Amino acid sequence: MIGDGTVPGAVLLLAAAPVGRGRLVDAASALPALAAVRPEVLTGTAAAGVVELVDPADPQVVLVRLRSAAAAPGPLLVLLIGQLTLDRRQQLPHLALARTTAATARYTALPWHWLSAELQFRPPGTTTVLADLTADQAAWERLPPLSALAVAGAELYGAVSPPPGRRAPAEPLYSRAVAGLLRSATGRPSPAELHDLAVARAGLAAEARLLTPLTTGPADAYPGLPVLPSGTAPPPPSPGRPAPPAPAVAGSPHPAAPPASAPGTGGPAAPAPARSPVPPARPAPATPPASRPPAPAVSTASASAAPEDPHPAILAAAREGRHGEAAAMAAAWEQHALRHHGPDSAEAVHWLEVRADLARLAGDFGRSCELWLSAASARLGAGEPEDGRDLVAAVDRAHHCWEQLGDGDTARRLVSRLATLRHRVPGPRPGAVEALERRIETLGAVGAN
Template sequence: MPGTVLLLAASPLGRGRLVDAAGVLPVLAAVAPAVLSGTDTANVVELADPLEPQAVLTRLRAAAAAPGPLTVYLTGQLHLDRRQRRPHLALARTTPATVRYTALPWAWIREELRLRSAADTALVVDLHADAETWRYLAGQPLDSGRTTAVYGRVAPPARGRGPAEPVYMKAVATLLRSGHRPPLGELHQHALARAAEQGAGGDLVFSGPGGFAQRPAPQPVVPRPAPQPVVPRPYPPDAVVTAPAAPGDPHAALSEAVRAGRHAEADALAARQEEAAVRAFGPASGEALHWAEVRADLAMFAGDPARSCRAWLAVAGVRLAAGQAPDTPAVEAAVDRAHHQWGSIKDTARARELGPALAELRLRVPGRRRGALENVQRHLRQLQAG
């Protein structure tokens, strides 16, 4: 089965640029697609200094939905939005004052990859942080999701003038140009060692499943076996889970069932996981909400937008009832996805039934797209008139 590779390099134009992110793309693009992916064949999508976060989200969503292994090579810089103080990947038009509207929330990356298994999903990152974000990361690990294997680093603010070089990602690209892709853990250690030779140090380092970063100094290169996938465990919203997995990762079984078109089987498996989480930890627990979100996505993959919309509405309702703020990324994402699925419902009666609940939620959770509430109200009036 072919793999998918997403090459994403993004940094602001002008004085706000901390790293010459796009400069690494020619080196990565010179690597054979099969080597980038670690599969026999691969489809490669390249995004250089994109302008709009929604456009990046669309490409990321399509890559995450593609069958087969997925590897994302991501180079860029991190900033906090002034309102929520959450990490965002800066894009070409991002300025300190417009992070919330012109940058890609890091939570979106985590959300889009959450249904995939760590066994076939990897992020390779070379990120740079401004001073404010670096202080934030000292006490709040950057969370990329518990079902994604992450390798790379977050570099502190550069001391010299001008944009820094993505030396870690360039080392990765140079190593891969040999035509051989070793296990990612081994590739990562070699790249860290080469980056250290060029003066990199003091970085936050990602190394394996769980999507967290820590501060070890680069170690001598020792070939290590590939990491095991993670096992679902109870966790509160935005927590980091790093426990190693048992071989029977349910996410891998779900992915296989969806690819084979066995949608009822996939939903039944996820339903059992959700029921067990509710019994053990309660309906508002992070584990129960995770499986509710998985079932919402499974309904979308099965071509049932009404069921998916209803599930996302329920997830948003539980999160709000549990005290999460309307502008929490997980709440916004749930309402946005309910809205998207509602717009895909072809059965007028079912769309009319779900419309008022969505409109009520949009009053509380307007989201980041201007006119979202007006769009729901207008479409609902059309449905009711028909």
Template sequence: MLITGENRESPAPGTALLLAAAPAGKGRLIDAASVLPALAAVPADVLAGTAGAAAATVIELADPLDPQTVLTRIRAAAASPGPLHLYLAGQLHVDRKQRQLHLALARTAPATMRYTALPWHWLAGELKTRRPGTTTVVLDLVADTEAWQQVTGGRLLLGDGTRMYGRIAPARGRRTVVAPVHLKAVAAIWRSGARPPLAHLHEQAAAQAASEDAPDGAVLFGITPAHAPSHGPGHPVPHPSGHTTGPVHGYVTVPGPRSATAPVGGPTPVAADPHPAILAAARAGRHDEAAAAAAACENEALRAHGPGSVQVLHWLEVRADLARLAQDPARSCELWMSAADVRLGRQQTADDPDVEAAVDRAHHQWEQIRDAARARQLAPALVALRQRVPGRQRGALQLLQRRLEQLHGPRAGTTPSAPAR
């Protein structure tokens, strides 16, 4: 779809290509297409990197079947003179004969890899023809064992003129299907109304994704610690989040609580991002410290932007997730309910994915509460929210009411039974 009017004096249109693909059936390692609704809700000019200054074209490819068709769409997008942002969610494999990296498509199988998957060098070849600095690739990929060796060995190259952000994680096994957590975090940040610089955006997304997902040794792209030793082109280097990060041309980052990010050659720094330090404190078990830092950030946002602002809402949700990490489900439930109330107060609809997510998380945390009295205390507010926001899980309100009846039953004690599933 083409978004904008016609203005011959405007800058060249930007293009965003959203490619989410994974094999159907047992070969699927990532639910790639699940991120497309969240990305599609982001304004087109934000996805395309034009920020309202020019036209924006968004192309969406959901579980495509044919690599030639995908190549044709990539080639057409790469031919545009304006900025190109390519978002890739999927999984990487190596073909048996030539040992080359491929991005799997919907019909990809190990025996037919060379004919049913997109060779990575096809993508690199199309992007190399573009003017340096006009191309940004955002990755959220899973790699099988052989592909992971190539990724960590520096074989994932797209050319010096292409900026790369995001993450590639090793597969967790044939039966484990993961979510594209990094791209979902990027979409959530943008949908909140925030527009941080790209390097800053992806630091925040990496921190949020890490709080949603167990550490998996992922390689992160988009920030290179300035003090880190060189590992050669394409090789990962340590990152303060506990993951690793691959180099990206054009940006450097000084990590730590007083870090600043700026374009190479430009002296203007960006304000320090508190998320990595807060997450590090939480993961180290310093939960009170992490909660206090997040509360301070929320208070600062409240003074700067006012109650009900997206900035305050963001830190409220960060605090809710920190309570989850601290294994305080009652507090987490309470904060997620507050976040849902704020979103509804901002005139977001009951079927808005962010509203549904807040209520779902509050419900999930409530189910983890082992103090029956505390669970009963929070239940009325949660039931009221569930009545307004039934969510997409069928029977969620009925499940909530059923467990509440159990809590009020004669055997209800300080340690209620596990919730019905």
């Protein structure tokens, strides 16, 4: 982690595993050794605060603590000790909590992608995640490429061990090795050095998979949610023609939906002046349900007030696991941008990119890659230079998501489009094209078997 030592650091220590027969690792047994390490040694700062969560039962409680830790201004170390599982519906990785079972993982475990959602906006180089994970049998058999566990905004190190072959829970060997090294170190090693030393000391199972940051191509630093480019806000209402009020659901705490066509004008309504329009809570039905009366319109005076930025509401829905609602909000605003600005506009491309990133947060890397490829093609079609920042970022993100797909049919279906764009837009990072070509050769070898 990078820090000048003057800003206090923060440590979030989470040790969790299901209670009862489902417990595969004695996560809490590493806590005494870690507690003996001075907090400032953990973060490399003159002072540090430590928050411990031991066998929490509610993922929302963990989310609150994670969000608070992510807001810390100084270096942040997140230590995760526990059990890796997959939810049955989407097969997404989760960190099992006290009440987690195989059937309830989606609701009682911590979704792994929440880490990226909370940490991706932290300053580069200030965040390290150390993970000591034991996979349950189903997760071990279906373990995704370890790059799929990458945490946006953080350097991830650690190990994923197979389920223990005996009745007794496994021991968190990696965490204990980390604690021993930090207690005896004369100077704080870098996260990479600490990881290498811990792996050498821990005596992990031969099958254990090691977690290290990716160093080739675009996957080492996935940018966060796209930001609406400056200067692309919708135009203010024409003089003498006030913007019609946006519909709002009575009693709803959510922002209003995008403005529809103005009645009696025969054309689309010009939204109120703003950097970007306010998002809907969910797509507004063309005809309100019979059980709900038509929503009252807000007054013209309130419509003329500066509306909220839509991105926080959309991202909040994604962070809370309401991925369908978040995607629907972004899609509604994309349609609004298409109607008001056209398919080649910066606004339309922006909302396409937001949808791409929301798909990634939901764990749908195939859909995310496809949307990022479409966004990159749109930027090229609009005449953006091949070394332009936004175009390079779009191709990098598409490449990153494609890397998470493993050797499946979706990866093969998208590889031709990605290769065309990657060779045309190699980006400034060395090794991106070479990394793609190596994966293509692997796909060919797998397909031939």
